[in-house]
Amino acid sequence: MNPHYATVFFRALFVLAAAGGALAAGYASFPLTYPFLIALILSSAIIPVVDWLDKLTGMPRSVNTVIVLVFFLLILLGAATFLVAEIISGTAYLAKTLPPHISAFMTYCEELFTSRIQPLYHELTVLFNGLETNQQASIVTHIQTLGDTAAKNAGLMLSHLLELVPKWIAFLPNTAAVFIFAMLATFFMTKDWHKLKALLYSILPERVSANAKAVSGELKKAMAGFIKAQAVLILFTMIIVFIGLFLLGIEHAATIAFFIGLVDLLPYLGAGSVFVPWIMYLAIAGQLPQAIGLGVLYIVVLIQRQLTEPKILSKSIGLDPLATLIALFAGFKLFGILGLAAGPALLVFIQAFITTGALKEIWAYITVQSK
Numbered sequence: 001m002n003p004h005y006a007t008v009f010f011r012a013l014f015v016l017a018a019a020g021g022a023l024a025a026g027y028a029s030f031p032l033t034y035p036f037l038i039a040l041i042l043s044s045a046i047i048p049v050v051d052w053l054d055k056l057t058g059m060p061r062s063v064n065t066v067i068v069l070v071f072f073l074l075i076l077l078g079a080a081t082f083l084v085a086e087i088i089s090g091t092a093y094l095a096k097t098l099p100p101h102i103s104a105f106m107t108y109c110e111e112l113f114t115s116r117i118q119p120l121y122h123e124l125t126v127l128f129n130g131l132e133t134n135q136q137a138s139i140v141t142h143i144q145t146l147g148d149t150a151a152k153n154a155g156l157m158l159s160h161l162l163e164l165v166p167k168w169i170a171f172l173p174n175t176a177a178v179f180i181f182a183m184l185a186t187f188f189m190t191k192d193w194h195k196l197k198a199l200l201y202s203i204l205p206e207r208v209s210a211n212a213k214a215v216s217g218e219l220k221k222a223m224a225g226f227i228k229a230q231a232v233l234i235l236f237t238m239i240i241v242f243i244g245l246f247l248l249g250i251e252h253a254a255t256i257a258f259f260i261g262l263v264d265l266l267p268y269l270g271a272g273s274v275f276v277p278w279i280m281y282l283a284i285a286g287q288l289p290q291a292i293g294l295g296v297l298y299i300v301v302l303i304q305r306q307l308t309e310p311k312i313l314s315k316s317i318g319l320d321p322l323a324t325l326i327a328l329f330a331g332f333k334l335f336g337i338l339g340l341a342a343g344p345a346l347l348v349f350i351q352a353f354i355t356t357g358a359l360k361e362i363w364a365y366i367t368v369q370s371k
Helices: 003-057 061-129 133-191 193-203 206-248 253-263 272-284 288-317 321-356 358-366
Strands: none
Touching (some): 003 061, 003 133, 003 358, 061 133, 206 253, 206 288, 288 321, 321 358
């Protein structure tokens, strides 16, 4: 075998093994490291503000870091307070307006039972009595089997739900611990950011360090563009929903639009997790004009999201619209709901390697080229 081809083969194998090992290690260590990954993302977001305060105030970096973190926590606390206040207000509103709707729904159920189900029951009874004895016994056996299966499944479902209660209770202190560790890690990372970065780049070889800096810069730009794109998409959704609810005469239109805009961030579910149950309830309650109006509004929101998301993402992140659309579809098919985020993220990572020339460096290493 030609020695050059053998070297290319083993170097390509080494690069693939290194990439696969890094992915496997990251996946395996994620349950232990995710608070620090949250801290890394948060620290990357607030570092420009801390650097600006360093130049403006001349105070110690640790003090500026604490100021920015406290400001961030105050914003978070304010948003949580606003959300709780709106939930309380919405609950009071529902307590006032829901009883008449429940009464109307019960009346509808009674009328449905009297006009449809009861006559159907009598017809089935007559039909059943006209069957032979063995046929009646077979039907009774099937009904009993279905009842037993339904009761068993209901018991299993209830058991699973009850098992979730202690897990959710245990989740609360775990969340508090994760939050505390993430905040502490954010403080230390932000305070010593430039020292840590200089230490990392001093350990890495010069060419690897240069490529790492370039790729890191591209990924930061892409992340900022992604956040901007999501903010624009949420704003579009909120505006459209607010206008639609206002025209339909629905109370608390601004609060509902704000909530739906946030829910629209959920992959795959999105605004439908609010609109679909709401429309079904209104249709059952006999409020067909309002149900049709909400249905039209939901279709408008869906169309707006599908048309604008690839274009805004591609413009903000710097990706080709067709490539973004392919990444969204391929990610969803391969990884499900999470793939809608993983597909574009992987595309951004690949583009960062191509744009910065890091991919050429890797290819040059594999093909044994020298500069």
